[in-house]
Amino acid sequence: MWAKKFFIISLVLKTFFLSQAFAEEINKEGVEKSESLPEVIVTSEKIITPTKETAETVYTGIGITKKGIELSGERGSSNVWSILNILPGVYFETPDPAGISSTQRSITIRGVSGSLGTMSVEGVPVYGGNPIGPREYIFDLENLEAIDVYRGVIPVDLGTGAGTRGGTVELKPKWAKDKFGFEFKQGLGMNDYTKTFLRVDSGKLPSLGTKLSLSYSYAEADKWRGKGKLGPRENLNFTLVQALGNRINIKLWANYNDLDHHKYATLSYPDAKKDRWLDYNENFTGNSTKDWYYYKYQKLGWTNKDYYAFLDIKLLDQLMLQIKPYYRIEEKEDWSGTISISGPMRQSKPGVTWSGWEVKRKGALTQLVFDLKFVRGLLGYHYELQEWDDRPSKNYWLNPDGSLTFIGWGRFTKSISDGYSSSPYLKFAGNIGKLNWQAGLQYIKKKDGKNEGYITQYNGTVPYLLREPKLDYGGRSYSAWVPSFGLSYTFNEKIEVYTSFGKTFQTPYRYRPIVNLYYRLYEKFKKMGITLDDLFNDYKCEETYNWDLGLRIRTEKFELYPTVYFSKHKNLNTPFTPGWKDPDNPAQLLIDPSTGRPVSFNTFIGKARGYGFELASTFHLTDKFSLFFNPSYVKMKYDGDIISAGTRYPVDGKQVIGVPEKMLTTGLIARYKGFEIVPRFRYVGSYYGNLARTEKVSGYEVFDLMVSYNKEEIRSLRLKNLRLTVEFNNLFDRRYIFGTSNNYYPGTPFNVFGSISFNF
Numbered sequence: 001m002w003a004k005k006f007f008i009i010s011l012v013l014k015t016f017f018l019s020q021a022f023a024e025e026i027n028k029e030g031v032e033k034s035e036s037l038p039e040v041i042v043t044s045e046k047i048i049t050p051t052k053e054t055a056e057t058v059y060t061g062i063g064i065t066k067k068g069i070e071l072s073g074e075r076g077s078s079n080v081w082s083i084l085n086i087l088p089g090v091y092f093e094t095p096d097p098a099g100i101s102s103t104q105r106s107i108t109i110r111g112v113s114g115s116l117g118t119m120s121v122e123g124v125p126v127y128g129g130n131p132i133g134p135r136e137y138i139f140d141l142e143n144l145e146a147i148d149v150y151r152g153v154i155p156v157d158l159g160t161g162a163g164t165r166g167g168t169v170e171l172k173p174k175w176a177k178d179k180f181g182f183e184f185k186q187g188l189g190m191n192d193y194t195k196t197f198l199r200v201d202s203g204k205l206p207s208l209g210t211k212l213s214l215s216y217s218y219a220e221a222d223k224w225r226g227k228g229k230l231g232p233r234e235n236l237n238f239t240l241v242q243a244l245g246n247r248i249n250i251k252l253w254a255n256y257n258d259l260d261h262h263k264y265a266t267l268s269y270p271d272a273k274k275d276r277w278l279d280y281n282e283n284f285t286g287n288s289t290k291d292w293y294y295y296k297y298q299k300l301g302w303t304n305k306d307y308y309a310f311l312d313i314k315l316l317d318q319l320m321l322q323i324k325p326y327y328r329i330e331e332k333e334d335w336s337g338t339i340s341i342s343g344p345m346r347q348s349k350p351g352v353t354w355s356g357w358e359v360k361r362k363g364a365l366t367q368l369v370f371d372l373k374f375v376r377g378l379l380g381y382h383y384e385l386q387e388w389d390d391r392p393s394k395n396y397w398l399n400p401d402g403s404l405t406f407i408g409w410g411r412f413t414k415s416i417s418d419g420y421s422s423s424p425y426l427k428f429a430g431n432i433g434k435l436n437w438q439a440g441l442q443y444i445k446k447k448d449g450k451n452e453g454y455i456t457q458y459n460g461t462v463p464y465l466l467r468e469p470k471l472d473y474g475g476r477s478y479s480a481w482v483p484s485f486g487l488s489y490t491f492n493e494k495i496e497v498y499t500s501f502g503k504t505f506q507t508p509y510r511y512r513p514i515v516n517l518y519y520r521l522y523e524k525f526k527k528m529g530i531t532l533d534d535l536f537n538d539y540k541c542e543e544t545y546n547w548d549l550g551l552r553i554r555t556e557k558f559e560l561y562p563t564v565y566f567s568k569h570k571n572l573n574t575p576f577t578p579g580w581k582d583p584d585n586p587a588q589l590l591i592d593p594s595t596g597r598p599v600s601f602n603t604f605i606g607k608a609r610g611y612g613f614e615l616a617s618t619f620h621l622t623d624k625f626s627l628f629f630n631p632s633y634v635k636m637k638y639d640g641d642i643i644s645a646g647t648r649y650p651v652d653g654k655q656v657i658g659v660p661e662k663m664l665t666t667g668l669i670a671r672y673k674g675f676e677i678v679p680r681f682r683y684v685g686s687y688y689g690n691l692a693r694t695e696k697v698s699g700y701e702v703f704d705l706m707v708s709y710n711k712e713e714i715r716s717l718r719l720k721n722l723r724l725t726v727e728f729n730n731l732f733d734r735r736y737i738f739g740t741s742n743n744y745y746p747g748t749p750f751n752v753f754g755s756i757s758f759n760f
Helices: 002-022 066-070 080-084 269-274 511-520 522-528
Strands: 048-051 061-064 090-093 106-109 118-121 144-150 168-173 181-189 193-201 211-222 229-244 248-262 299-316 319-342 348-371 376-398 404-409 412-415 419-432 435-447 450-459 462-467 477-490 495-506 542-554 558-576 585-589 601-620 625-638 642-644 647-649 662-672 675-684 700-714 719-729 737-740 743-746 751-759
Touching (some): 048 558, 066 144, 080 106, 080 144, 106 737, 181 211, 269 737, 269 743, 319 376, 404 450, 404 462, 511 522, 511 601, 558 642
Antiparallel strands (some): 048 061, 061 144, 090 106, 144 168, 181 193, 229 248, 299 319, 319 348, 348 376, 376 404, 376 419, 412 450, 435 477, 450 462, 542 558, 558 601, 601 625, 642 647, 662 675, 700 719, 719 751, 737 743
């Protein structure tokens, strides 16, 4: 692994020195049209700013600037969610203080899981399934210039991925630069954390004027709770910018991320409260009833390869053709120790399950952008093809010496057709004096691939796969119309009021738990005449209607962005108990052996309603002191009671589990002679973690402190932008927990990171 690391570092350095020989300084061209509010001079760097998309006139999003990204420190250098925590209405927690790991985190945006939103690189969606959601851990944030976030109404020209109910996050890459340069950053921290980042920019090369960049990073750490490693995580990023005359501009973006890590154990509510250090077993005992919980049998591996192109063709002075083709490959493997695995002769023993899959996504966004005298807008189309290779899970019994005995396959559903998504969209916008307006409409159709099922049978003790049509599922289509509308009125260059209305959607998810349920009760369902596909009869798109009313106030001394919002949600993924009788004992309900309770599964029948208030604000007290203050109030209520595992829970009108009502992020930025001190405070209110409302997660507050020294230039060493940073997270070692429904984690304890970065 280290040999591979040094080889790639040497490749980056070689590119650096070769590029230096050809690089030349040029005048920077203004390629993109500015989408900012009328300029108001402020005395300090902006942390957040209003934002909008191409061909829009109303600011419906909020952007996190390079300075805002910097405030997240080392833990935000590998994970986008860590950066979003600065925004009001966003709640993010992870058991990983370094931000390296890929799963086991909690993210909500206005009370909706952020995994139900989408993430894009300049509009091209970056998402996956199983688990569904954005792949926020595959980027080096050193390669980004800004992050735009849309939490209510979503611009129609941002690729939707699997859905937009949890908002949309758009990443703005740091494209290859006009001038030659080299960047270096080294991070270190507690629990043997290390991250090395290198980037080289070729500058504008002679003859063709091509600009290139290449970066590489390597990161790893020990788990702070229990034994195990986070990483290694390796990342490669490449960009190319090429102008062809005055009318054609080409940009290429490629990102490779490979990650392996051990998992943190999920805990019950009492265990999480009792012992913050409780985790998987650290030692192998030779007793399989205990060793299935050994930490080496709990690990994940992910590989993501992303290739995007951005082609802008200026057909006429007021007409632009944009084409964004992309190709994504994602592979996952998961090892999970299990207390009981069924095998030959109907025996059950402790063991280990391996599961994995590969998915390829090929797609393109194509759009015509026009800017006429009285109206601007765009007409576009997005198409994506999904090719799934769902590899059969493998079951092993655990032997006393630690070896594994293969005893058959678990679930095995083979993809026999590809899925796809198809989405035409259009948008118009304009101005009538100081009144700005915009409207968009998108039609989204998605179709799942078909899957045929197999089940493990035994010839004595020898396993084999038997084709079972009752396990077939998929091939269903889902569609939704997604409108959006916005108005704003600009009183002057400092004050603007706006309102927006729109619909967001989410395609169905949580397929795997239902597949696993059917496998557990295969013999029972077969007798009942129920197929696996029958369990998906109520699968449909989740839908949310959003309305925002906000104000933008920007002066030299402060920026205020208050927003009130309302939302109505239907077809939500919600527990459902069908009340089936046991075919072998009709007097009793059918019991799920994994819970010992009546069979229950999640399907799309729930409702909820929400409202809230957010304030994003920055106060530029002097040229040396700035204060950011971002409170929020999130109310997300169930609309109706819920029946789960045969029990009715009277939750109508009560807060959705896992969603704190009150949150606050605030901090002070103090500067003096190159030093910068940023004390930061985060408060998260209490919430309930289960439907019975017996597990209350207490509110908590966390103090962080970042101290840095910045030197713009050291001429003797030819260094620029030298930055030395020390971060103290959870400064007072506040003990707290987060999570829901037997999936709780202790919050990360006091930890320290340091970093040095510079360029030349």
